[in-house]
Structures are given as structure tokens and as C-alpha cells.
Amino acid sequence: MIGIVDSLPEMGVTEFEPFYRLAVAAAIGLTVGVERHWREREAASGQRTAGIRTFALIGMLGGAAGLIEAALPAGGPPGLVVASIFLAFAGIFAFYKWREEQAESDFSVTTVVAAMLTYLFGVLAVVGDLRLAAAGAVGLTAILASREPLHRFIEQLSWIELRSAIILLAMSFVILPLLPEAPYGPFGGVSLRSVWSLAILLAAISYVGYVAVRLFGAGRGELAAGAAGGLVSSTAVTLDNARRVAAGGDADRLAAGAAAAGCVSYLRSAVLAVGLAPALAGFLLPPLLLGALVMASAALWLVRGRLASAHELGRLDNPFELAGVLKVVLFLTAIGFAVRAASSVFGSAGIVSVSALAGIGDVDAAIVTVAKLPNLDTGIAALAIALTVAVNTIAKAVYALVVGRGRFGRLFGGVSTITLLVATAAFLLARAVAG
Template sequence: MDEFEPFYRLAVSAAIGLTVGIERHWREREAAPGQRTAGIRTFALIGMLGGAAGLIEAALPSGGTPGVVVAAVFVAFAGIFAFYKWREAQAEFDFSVTTVVAAMVTYLFGALAVVGDLRLAAAGAVTLTAILASREALHHFIERMSWVELRSAIILLAMSFVILPLLPEAPFGPFGGISLRAVWSLAILLAAISYAGYIAIRVLGSGRGELAAGAAAGLVSSTALTLGNARQAANGGDARRLAAGAAVAGGVSYVRTAVLAIALVPALASLLLPPLVIGALAMAAGAAWLMRGPIVAQQDMEPIGNPFEIAGVLKVALFLAAIGFAVRAASSVFGSAGIIAASALAGIADVDAATVTVTGLLSLDPVIGATAIIAAVAANTVAKAIYALIIGGGRFARLFGAISAVTLMLGAAAFWLARALVG
């Protein structure tokens, strides 16, 4: 630590308190002077108090008990602040403990800015301020949340942070095997996409929600979105809107693949941009065609069911894992007719994996590389149409299959023309 760094860190401690204090003072801005326990100045001093305690801690000779000064000052400060806040609560009949906790956290972030990670302390202060400022929005959100929505959120969090870390990452079985963690991660992705789509429909209304969910899912996994929408269609969901959402996800995934491939190998742009952009536009046009006509208002919709059913999510995740295993087994037993066939096989399960693999071959001819990536995209598009037929069936499969077929034909024509122009 150079001679100027302690001054800088102490200034950040004060800025942390000032940031939180602005929100707390604004919250009680109509109170007369002397009628609030802590405002902008008090919180700035609280941040400085934490920083000063950290400076004293750092100045003590080594060998003592670490953290004793910061802890002692914290206990004294918390007791004094809580006493004054209790007096204010008695006078105003306001028994919220939020300001007390905010002051305690501000002190700790102030100390962390001096003796620990400066960036973490600053980020924590901004996050704390955002949480405090979001009181009305959070309260309104909780008031509108149903038990089914809360239960689904808890299940999703448990899947992500309780069960997932306990699962082994090593695959079991031949041909690369199946990883339990990979399958569970896919189930989490499917559940998260379903939940995001559910929230989008609740917030934006039917029609707009499916499109918003599809656009977001296209950046993560258009296959997962297609499977989720197919499952909803099989359970009686609106096939037209669900197919439109799947089409939007497919179009966004085309754009994502183009950006990824061209960022890795810019020489592929002239061959990949025409078919992928045409494909994205075809998917978008198909979604617009499906969404033509008035959109049903939120109050006219039928009640929305569960955000996701864990049993259905696991079935779809296992189905995708089985598809991936079958592809690896077929490739291992029968081989592949070159990089294009291998890329098409890999694209059935994951276009990004095929794209990264192909672009990593530095000596690969651009025409062969672009053909391999287009083969992976085409195989993935066909696979999603087949998934839609197997899982969704009926009108959903017909609508999404028709859009996929038109997209493939237009994309193939654009790629053929691009190859002819490149020579």
C-alpha cells in the first residue's frame, strides 16, 4: 500500500456511506430536521467510521487478534445506532429495522474498502442502495406473487444451489458417457427458461410474453425453448403463440451463431452472413405471421398454470441427453464422412459446440468451415422440428415445421448464392 492509498480507500468508505445515505435521506426527505435518526451526513460518517476502524486495524502491530478493532467498534456503533432508532420508532410508531441493518452493512462495507477488496465494497454499496430504493417495486411484486410462483422459484433455486453442486461431473458409460451434472444443468436451464417465459407472459400479457421469452431464450438455448413450448402446447397451450415464440428463439440463435463464428474467424463473414441473416429474417417473418391479428388482453386470458413442472422438465432434459449420447455413439461406431458430417451430427445437440470446434481448426478452408457450420445449424433446425413433432404434435408441430422448412430453403439458397459469388 503506497502513501496515498489509505486516503483513497478512506474516501471510498465515505462515498459508500454517502451513496446509501442519499437513498435513506430521500426516503425521509419530508421529515423536519432532527426528526430522522440518520440521513445523508450520518450515513457518510458511518462509512467513514468503518474505514477509520479498518485503518486503525491495519496500523496495529502484527501478532494480535485480527479484526478485533473492527468488531469492537461495530458492536459499539450498532448498539448506539439501534438505541436511537428505537427512540425514533417509539415516537413515530414505525418499527421497521431496515435502516438499522442498512447502517450496519454500510459500516462493514466501509471497513472492507480499507482492509479488503475495494471493488467488492463499492459494488456491495451500490447493490445495497438498489435494494433499498426498490422497496415499493419489491413489495408490489411480493403482493402479486402466488404460492405456485413462489414454490417454483424455491424449487429452481434449490436445483441450482443445493442439488447441482452435489452431483458428480465425471460422465458414466461408454462413448463419452452421460454426466449427471450436465443433465441436471440442462434441467435447470429448461426450468429457468420456462419460468422466464411465465413471468414475461404475466408482465407483458399473452402474445408479447411468448415473443419476449423466445428472444431471450435464443441467446441461451433455442432448443430448450422449443422443447418447453412444445410441452406447453401438448398440455393445451396456444399453439400459434408458442410456435411464434419458438420461431423468434430460432431467429435469434441464427444471429448468435453468426456473431460467434465471425468473431472467431472474420474470413467466414461473406459465406455465413447471407444464409444466417436470411434465416433469422425468415424466422422473424414467420413469427410475425403467426402473431397477426389482435393480441388477447391480459384480463381476457385463461388463468396461467405452473411456471414449470419438475417432472416434465426432467423428462425433456433426459431426452436431450439421450439424443446427445446417441449422436456420440453413432459417430464413434460408424465414423463420419469428414468435418461437415461430424459438424452436422454435433449440431443436433449443440450448435455452439460445433461452431467453436470448426473455427478452432486454423488450417481449415473457409468454404469447408462455413459449410460445416451451416450444416450444424441446419441439423439443429431439423432436430427442433422433429422435437416439436414428437413432444408438441398437432398444430404446434405443423406451424413450427412449416416455418422451419421455409427457413431452411431460403437459407440454403442464400448459402448456395454466397458460395457461387465467392467462387
């Protein structure tokens, strides 16, 4: 529908534009009506409140109301016709839907709301933006068609995940608007709003991945647990698995979980770096993707078809505990300030050194900060991010050797060494090709 709407301006239609707009209003109703009719396709004729024909007429009703409104002389109360017809239509439709609910003991109000929105999108198609009206209709139909997946999602959503969503919404719509945008301090200062926005971005990526993995069975097997934990912190997963090995856990399976977390961390770093600075793709995608491939292959080889029993994600720290969110914000602020200060005092060498040191504990903050620095040489930025990832890989291997010791340390240390060699070779080759 949106593609057809986009082509209308190219047709040079002026005289017949009202006809096209009314047709789009009817098409909006047809789009929504197809889903509503399919939902009740087994109902006998006359037993459903609204199907494909009724919703097409609702879209046309909105379009007709818009045409009448536009034809009235100027000076009258704006929107009177549209509002009057809407109130009358909504009352009549709700009455018939109530009769249906009484007969079938179905108390859903979804169809009523969908009909009201269809009417309004029909009005918008005639007197407003065609593209917005068509996009709204497609979005409405998608929501209606997603009833079962959305219901399953809510049924499986845990309290801690719901609480994290509320915190994320509060971060985005309550705290963010209150923060000043102007930077404070030396070396370009620190913008609280910018730092908080980046924290929201990282939290949102982790939350969506966390919930998705939970819905698709995360927590069963060390591979799934490691991959899910990698969305939060691969360093934390490595340390936790090392402690479990020291307490008597299976070294092979736990090393596989740590490798799976490392794989996800490499992929996440690639998404962050290239998403924020597309010019870095040629330098960073080859080493990061190859590093992820090596980690994934090692994880599969270590388990060799014998997945562990359920390993629930509940043991992992939720990424949206308030204390954890505040730590992310403070860390982002500190790293960003240090990188800018190093850039001002020492030049490019300072950026590379500080970013590399940041990799001892985390890669996200340094990647985001370097990728967002203005006027930074692409080669220097790529080197800084590559060193951050390399130092983080080395640090995790050291943690595994010190905390996990024995077989776990050797296995994960060996996997990390191979990954680092392959990624380094790919990065050097990419730099040579670039220039």
C-alpha cells in the first residue's frame, strides 16, 4: 500500500486527487478488514460484527467525512463534521460489538478500537499525509495479527524483565528530558544527555536480546546461557564460569559457555562500531566476524553434541538493576572524558592507549566513545577499537587462567589465543587493503 501511495505524486494527479485519496482510505479499511475477517473466518454469515467489507466501508466513511470537512466554507468550527461522524459511528459500532460479546461471552474491545483507528486513518488519508495514513494502517494490521505471539510474550515475561522494561522507559522518557544537553568541564566537557542516551542505547540492545533469548529457550545448556550472558557482559560470564569450574563444574562445558559469550561479544562490538561509524566497516568487520566465527566453532567443538542440563539465566545479574545502570553511566562518562582528554594532550596516541586500557573491563564504552568522536582519523579510530577488543580478549583469558586454573584456563586461553591471532591477521590485512 505504501509503495502505491509513494507513486501517486509521480503521476501528476491534481484534478483526480480526491478520488485517489478516497481509494486509499478504502484500501486502509480493506487492509485491516482482511486480518479481522481472517480472525473470525469460521463464523457463520451475520455472526461477526465486522469483516473485510465493513472495515472497507469504515475506511471510506472516514475518507468521506474528511472530504465533507474540506468542502465546508472556512470560518466554521474546525473538525466538527469529522468529530460528529466519529462519535456517532463509534457509539453504533460499540453497541453492535456489545451485542456480539453478550452472545459469545467475548469481552475483547480490540475490534472496536481497530474500527475507530481505521476511521481516523481514512480521514487522514483524505485531508492529511497519505504516507502516514498508509503506514499507520500497516502498523495497525501488524499489531492485530501478532495477538498470539504477543500473548505468549506476556505469559513468559518474568517480573524482573518487566521491571527492567519500566526502568528503561523511565530512563528514556522521564530522566532523559530533564538532563541538560550543554557539555560541562574541560577538554570539550561532558554532556549528561549524550552520555545518558548512549547508556539507554546499550541497555535497549541488551534488553531486547535478553528477552528474545529467554523466549527461545535460553538457560538450557551452557551454550545458550553463555550466549545470553554475552549480551550483558562476556567478561562477567567468563569470571562466573571460572568460579564454577573452581567449585567443581565441568571445564569443557563451561569453557564452551565462555566461548559462546565471547562470540556474542565480538558480534555486538561489530554492530556497535559499524552502526555508529559506518566508515569503520572495512577495517573492523573482517576481524570481528572472523573472531566470532572462531569462538563459535570452538564452543561447538568443546560440547561436541553433549549439551549440559538446564542452566538458568536467572543466576546472571539483570542488566537493568538500577545500580548496574548507574555504573554503566559513570563508566561511560569516565571513559569518554579520559579519551577526549588524552586526545587533547597526547593526540592520536592517547586515544589508542586509553581505549586499549578500557578493554580490561569492558569494550562497549570505549567503542561507543571512539566511534562518536568527531573528526577522528578512520584508521586511528579502527586501531583504537581493535586494541580495545584485543585487550578485552586477553584480559578474559587471564581471568580464566587465574580463577579457573587447570583445564578451563588452558581451554579458554587456547581458544582466546587462536581467536586473537586470526582477528589480528584479518585486521592487518584489512588495513593493508585500505591503504
